[in-house]
Amino acid sequence: xxxxxxxxxxxxxxxxxxxxxxxxxxxxxxxxxxxxxxxxxxxxxxxxxxxxxxxxxxxxxxxxxxxxxxxxxxxxxxxxxxxxxxxxxxxxxxxxxxxxxxxxxxxxxxxxxxxxxxxxxxxxxxxxxxxxxxxxxxxxxxxxxxxxxxxxxxxxxxxxxxxxxxxxxxxxxxxxxxxxxxxxxxxxxxxxxxxxxxxxxxxxxxxxxxxxxxxxxxxxxxxxxxxxxxxxxxxxxxxxxxxxxxxxxxxxxxxxxxxxxxx
Amino acid sequence: xxxxxxxxxxxxxxxxxxxxxxxxxxxxxxxxxxxxxxxxxxxxxxxxxxxxxxxxxxxxxxxxxxxxxxxxxxxxxxxxxxxxxxxxxxxxxxxxxxxxxxxxxxxxxxxxxxxxxxxxxxxxxxxxxxxxxxxxxxxxxxxxxxxxxxxxxxxxxxxxxxxxxxxxxxxxxxxxxxxxxxxxxxxxxxxxxxxxxxxxxxxxxxxxxxxxxxxxxxxxxxxxxxxxxxxxxxxxxxxxxxxxxxxxxxxxxxxxxxxxxxxxxxxxxxxxxxxxxxxxxxxxxxxxxx
Numbered sequence: 004x005x006x007x008x009x010x011x012x013x014x015x016x017x018x019x020x021x022x023x024x025x026x027x028x029x030x031x032x033x034x035x036x037x038x039x040x041x042x043x044x045x046x047x048x049x050x051x052x053x054x055x056x057x058x059x060x061x062x063x064x065x066x067x068x069x070x071x072x073x074x075x076x077x078x079x080x081x082x083x084x085x086x087x088x089x090x091x092x093x094x095x096x097x098x099x100x101x102x103x104x105x106x107x108x109x110x111x112x113x114x115x116x117x118x119x120x121x122x123x124x125x126x127x128x129x130x131x132x133x134x135x136x137x138x139x140x141x142x143x144x145x146x147x148x149x150x151x152x153x154x155x156x157x158x159x160x161x162x163x164x165x166x167x168x169x170x171x172x173x174x175x176x177x178x179x180x181x182x183x184x185x186x187x188x189x190x191x192x193x194x195x196x197x198x199x200x201x202x203x204x205x206x207x208x209x210x211x212x213x214x215x216x217x218x219x220x221x222x223x224x225x226x227x228x229x230x231x232x233x234x235x236x237x238x239x240x241x242x243x244x245x246x247x248x249x250x251x252x253x254x255x256x257x258x259x260x261x262x263x264x265x266x
Numbered sequence: 267x268x269x270x271x272x273x274x275x276x277x278x279x280x281x282x283x284x285x286x287x288x289x290x291x292x293x294x295x296x297x298x299x300x301x302x303x304x305x306x307x308x309x310x311x312x313x314x315x316x317x318x319x320x321x322x323x324x325x326x327x328x329x330x331x332x333x334x335x336x337x338x339x340x341x342x343x344x345x346x347x348x349x350x351x352x353x354x355x356x357x358x359x360x361x362x363x364x365x366x367x368x369x370x371x372x373x374x375x376x377x378x379x380x381x382x383x384x385x386x387x388x389x390x391x392x393x394x395x396x397x398x399x400x401x402x403x404x405x406x407x408x409x410x411x412x413x414x415x416x417x418x419x420x421x422x423x424x425x426x427x428x429x430x431x432x433x434x435x436x437x438x439x440x441x442x443x444x445x446x447x448x449x450x451x452x453x454x455x456x457x458x459x460x461x462x463x464x465x466x467x468x469x470x471x472x473x474x475x476x477x478x479x480x481x482x483x484x485x486x487x488x489x490x491x492x493x494x495x496x497x498x499x500x501x502x503x504x505x506x507x508x509x510x511x512x513x514x515x516x517x518x519x520x521x522x523x524x525x526x527x528x529x530x531x532x533x534x535x536x537x538x539x540x541x542x543x544x545x546x547x548x549x550x551x552x553x554x555x556x
Contacts, residue, residue: 065450065454067450067453085450085453085454085456086454086456087454087455087456089454090454090455091450091451091454093447093450093451095445095447097445097447097448098447098448098450098451100448100451100466100469100470101470101552101553101554102469102470102472102548102552102554111455112454112455115455115456115457115461115465116455116456144551144552144553145553146552146553146554147553164455
């Protein structure tokens with residue numbers, strides 16, 4: 004309850020999540036008691052400098068890295084292992100299976116989980132590939148595609164499963180600036196159609212404001228919650244307006260003050 | 267010296283040009299260039315060249331006992347093919363070879379699946395491979411003869427030994443080289459156990475697996491021929507190794523060459539037809555290998 008308004012039940016909740024991983028010599032604490040709630044249809048962005056554990060949080064939500072302290076719940080159930088209700092889109096292009104065509108890649112999770120089969124699966128895959136503008140490339144193998152197209156396939160593959168939440172780990176970081184902007188616009192257009200929930204990791208302030216509806220700012224080493232901000236009002240159309248610049252500066256300050264203190 | 271104002275250069279825009287009327291943007295390569303781009307043709311030319319060199323050199327040496335010509339070799343081969351001896355011996359050899367190769371692959375599959383799913387399995391495979399891979403399979407033949415006696419089981423035993431370690435080592439190396447992102451992609455959709463190996467690891471590691479299969483095949487051939495040369499003398503239905511051994515004893519050098527040629531031709535066919543076709547359909551098509 005805030006301001007007399009009822010918010011929907013959170014889809015994803017993190018309560019006091021501490022994440023650690025082991026290197027051969029050390030135990031490294033990636034995040035320290037992080038709390039946040041992702042509501043349905045949120046475009047929730049984890050933003051922070053490298054080393055703030057934002058990717059670790061995403062991996063943990065994905066079920067690859069269990070928290071050493073605290074709980075992560077999705078729809079009220081604790082997250083214990085990877086599963087297709089939380090489809091991931093990675094930064095690397097090699098997430099596509101090179102031995103399957105574009106269509107085969109989109110079909111792979113549907114068939115592997117048995118959630119969609121036969122003609123229904125193929126129609127679904129074709130529909131989502133049309134939506135991301137790859138309708139003409141269904142029978143092509145991934146190595147023949149450009150970086151942006153590979154990323155579209157990865158997004159289509161994740162979306163086709165209708166996951167509860169879409170996890171995106173810096174998906175556009177390896178793309179050139181022009182393609183990145185186009186992909187951001189396309190992702191937002193897709194969201195306008197389908198209103199899916201996503202958890203989006205980035206280290207770019209601009210990308211966070213453009214793509215996100217809500218931004219969790221994290222401080223580095225170990226990652227702690229620094230702020231949670233709204234960014235729903237901003238898009239590529241008002242990137243040159245004062246309010247955009249102000250929010251950008253505010254986040255900048257949040258991130259850089261930390262760096263000063265740490266020094 | 268005057269200062270040049272670079273910003274004074276005029277800007278301009280051009281309307282997009284329509285080039286559809288200018289003729290084709292791409293056109294086919296000339297015929298000989300397309301032909302030379304055909305791997306099969308290039309290799310055939312090489313083979314014919316080698317055959318010519320053989321024929322010319324053997325005629326120049328003119329000693330059929332030491333170095334028969336290609337035509338004499340082919341004659342001996344045709345004679346034995348027509349009498350059915352060579353066909354029967356080839357079939358005998360191939361039968362044993364396939365039996366050993368298939369069993370070797372099956373055991374290698376079990377070992378590598380164990381090795382990717384458990385840490386102790388990895389250690390087991392690493393230790394066994396380090397122990398047995400350097401050991402020539404033929405060195406186990408005396409032991410095999412004591413255990414299984416003369417005949418097919420002994421041959422299959424040594425062939426399994428020559429195939430197993432090479433294939434298991436390559437496959438396991440390939441599995442370990444699968445990128446982490448690809449692994450997570452598989453686990454993300456809930457793949458575990460044998461489905462994870464079959465649907466993700468095997469295709470992802472296919473270039474290494476294929477290399478292992480080729481090496482295993484070559485090792486199996488070598489071991490088989492060597493084993494037949496050693497004890498084929500007392501087996502009633504000899505294979506190609508026995509064919510070569512027998513011909514040598516009777517100083518029929520052309521027949522020795524013919525036997526060797528059959529081994530070479532089968533090797534070439536398997537490599538350039540079967541393995542080539544598998545490669546073209548898999549790793550080349552998937553862009554994993556050029």
